[in-house]
Amino acid sequence: MISAWFFDNIRSVDPYVEERALKHQAQLTKPPGSLGRLEEIAVRLSTLQDRDRPSADKIHVTVFAADHGVAQEGVSAFPQEVTSQMLENFVRGGAAISVMCRSLGASLEIVDVGTVAGDTDRPGVHNRRAGEGTANIRIRDAMSEAQLEGSLQAGREAVERAVDAGADLFIGGDMGIANTTPATALACALLKADPKVLTGPGTGLNPAGVLHKAEVIRDALHRCAGVGDQPLEALRCLGGFEIAALAGAFIRGAQLGLPVLVDGFITTAAALAAVRHDPAVGSWLLFSHRSSEPGHGEILKALKAEPLLDLSLRLGEGSGAAAAVPLLRLACSLHNEMATFAEAGISEG
């Protein structure tokens, strides 16, 4: 695995572009800093996109779907067949992320990285299936090395399609019944955290269900002791196909210089794995929202990430990132279109 693509260099940024963007912000007709995080976003996008007029017009959203063997432990409020039913809903345009992408004019693609249902050639779905769902992480490794590489590759390809399409920004979404369990296990391993602290209700477990889920995760961590300092091995032992695909996408985005807007709990766990794999990936990640899944805050803290939104979302699919897209667009418009003090003939404070 040592010579694989995911060890390639991460793109570096030009500090002069950032300097120019900051200088431009200071000339716009507003008290300095009064647009708060909208200024910060514009400067950040300008720097990452290496252009004086940043843009968030062309958004490429990829939702990665997969199933999880650990679902058999009863760790989700929904039955496993929902993953595949939701694939259909994405394609037909009825899911939250479908509606949001339509509303935002964003392009949406769906990648099956390994759902259980056997229908391997669904129209409108990229088939990058690494298996029929992962193994149950309570009792065995989630996937083989080949499956891990296949999943990372599925993420890489999605980002390459986004780059080819001229996207300004990449969003990765997740769909997978029970996937807060592997995501929490992965985060616990990488953060060396107690599952009791990070485990939450996911799509709607009751308190007893959360306790049981934490025990399942504790067993998985016990089984995989020592993977915490090997992010890719942690992904293989504890993760999921869609989580690995997200990590692969984030790594590839950082290699190719395509900024990524990270969604909620699942994608942030994938981002953590990507950043632990190569810390330079972190510069390319923007964080969209704080999920109501309780463990999200701990992962964000470890990544020193301050998401833009806090709306008690906990859906996944990339929906929280989609909700933040209009803020990025407004930040770009303000940066690109506001008059300067000189242009408007306004006295500076």
Added chain:
Amino acid sequence: MISAWFFDNIRSVDPYVEERALKHQAQLTKPPGSLGRLEEIAVRLSTLQDRDRPSADKIHVTVFAADHGVAQEGVSAFPQEVTSQMLENFVRGGAAISVMCRSLGASLEIVDVGTVAGDTDRPGVHNRRAGEGTANIRIRDAMSEAQLEGSLQAGREAVERAVDAGADLFIGGDMGIANTTPATALACALLKADPKVLTGPGTGLNPAGVLHKAEVIRDALHRCAGVGDQPLEALRCLGGFEIAALAGAFIRGAQLGLPVLVDGFITTAAALAAVRHDPAVGSWLLFSHRSSEPGHGEILKALKAEPLLDLSLRLGEGSGAAAAVPLLRLACSLHNEMATFAEAGISEG
């Protein structure tokens, strides 16, 4: 004043519309509650707009501009002529709110409620001037009764234009150098709060400047002792023309059944006056963002308001409300366009 329009009844809402909206949300293809505040917004707009398909497409933004006699106390980081210079900037499309309205496809109108500069007939600006700026509230009442009524009326008329244009939502913005001083004084009077607690840097005072500003406000409150239980009288003694216009707009919105999206510090102080004038106004107000002006949190708490955004904005002009508009639009799209479990043939949890 007793028989004036602003004592008319506030529109009441139909509880059955809310019930239907909640029921509809529960059928959409997502775990219940997983869209968090986006669900809440959709249900709220559906209820207030009295329709099953809520909308935030047509947005009417009015920026009220005025000057403040208290500027002569040196309570702002910017000189007073900036108010009028910014009026020009609004009209020419170079200000933050101009850019945002263009980006959102929202209609923007500017009302001069009493700036100092004498040019009374600027193209593109509604002339509803109640005077050449208010008096210096440190030493005398901000305005006469007639000026108060004129300012409230300016707000009323803006909302009536919005209703006539078929707006789904009204946003009021403010422009007025030094206007955090009257807004803070007004809030202190209505909340019976210490100016030391509520006073902040506005557009950029240093700590000594903030201390001085708090003393000016303390003097004004001392002069107007006892107005705290008379919201309109507090507006007259301590407020500003644009603050009174915003209060008038909010009252009229609530009377005519047009939901209002409240911006930041200045507009929330105006909203507080409107709600103290008639508590029923509160149902018609949605709160967009938490300003970085420190006193904002106290006023929001008194109004039991939880704004949607917290982006360290402190510009005014309605810019924070504009930033929240896309969230309202996404909330409506999700409510109106997502598939139900039955439509999508998906197993419920």
